[in-house]
Amino acid sequence: MSREPILEIKNLEVHYGPIRALKAIDITVYEGQVVALLGANGAGKTTTLRTLSGVVKPTNGTILFKGERLDKLAPEKITSSGISQSPEGRQIFGDLTVEENLKIGAYIIKSKKTLQENFKKVYGYFPVLRERKNQVASTLSGGEQQMLAIGRALMNNPKVLLLDEPSLGLAPLLVKEILEIVNTIAKDGVTVVIVEQNAAQTLKIADYAYVLEVGSISKEGEASELMNDSSLAEAYLGTVTN
Incomplete structure (x- = not known):
């Protein structure tokens, strides 16, 4: 280190x-x-x-x-x-899908290739998010919502x-x-x-x-x-x- x-x-x-x-x-x-x-x-x-x-x-x-x-x-x-933050209380966008929430976390990423790589990385950490990517975020369990909040914070590298x-x-x-x-x-x-x-x-x-x-x-x-x-x-x- x-x-x-x-x-x-x-x-x-x-x-x-x-x-x-x-x-x-x-x-x-x-x-x-x-x-x-x-x-x-x-x-x-x-x-x-x-x-x-x-x-x-x-x-x-x-x-x-x-x-x-x-x-x-x-x-x-x-x-x-x-520097990215996953805030207290998750603060996900409940009426958007999992994938849309993640995309918001990557708003500073301009390269489509990097964006796809970041999706792949986040789905690697949280496979359940890939399964739920088209699901509206408010319908996720508490644990899945927390994974989404962390995943969103990771989307800008x-x-x-x-x-x-x-x-x-x-x-x-x-x-x-x-x-x-x-x-x-x-x-x-x-x-x-x-x-x-x-x-x-x-x-x-x-x-x-x-x-x-x-x-x-x-x-x-x-x-x-x-x-x-x-x-x-x-x-x-x-x-x-x-």
């Missing part, structure tokens, strides 16, 4: 009006890693991802992507530069994939399946930053993790070490060994 940082968050602060949602956090993501952001609701995990994708603007600090400033760019420029709560509302077996696919995506060369409340399962596929508490990083380390951290286990992990 390369030890070049692909993403660097330095002294990042975000305010919603008078509320300080992120309090001068520092996060470094190396190329090829799966980095997990863990913590309870309201900890600042989703705000971090939304700031990375340009939807939320920071009040202080910098974000570097491959050494270039990202925090001043518009969301579409950030997407074009190689991102260097970094941001995943916000991909396990939300899914049965344990489906969670395991989706996280295993995320692990495969990372092994194929896409750097992944994943926000999850399901800490135990996520740490199994992550390389490194940060724990956020009310806008601050309270703990960080190798995922394998945090898995055995007794204070973390008590707060977030539940039964890690399952």
Whole structure:
């Protein structure tokens, strides 16, 4: 694995009006890693991802992507530069087909050949989407909709994939399946930053993790070490060994 940082968050602060949602956090993501952001609701995990994708603007600090400033760019420029997000709650277009949803994710792709290659790649990760490609997205199961949301984010060949709560509302077996696919995506060369409340399962596929508490990083380390951290286990992990 390369030890070049692909993403660097330095002294990042975000305010919603008078509320300080992120309090001068520092996060470094190396190329090829799966980095997990863990913590309870309201900890600042989703705000971090939304700031990375340009939807939320920071009040202080910098974000570097491959050494270039990202925090001043518009969301579409950030997407074009190689960062894609699969948002919390999936936010698929329910009245469009699976294939139409995926095509929307590839709006920056101009080459028909590349578009077809990207369809092939996404269907390789999620074969059920190929079977359902002409089906209206609202008729998919929850797990299939989540696969569609991740697939859509992959359609523009991102260097970094941001995943916000991909396990939300899914049965344990489906969670395991989706996280295993995320692990495969990372092994194929896409750097992944994943926000999850399901800490135990996520740490199994992550390389490194940060724990956020009310806008601050309270703990960080190798995922394998945090898995055995007794204070973390008590707060977030539940039964890690399952």
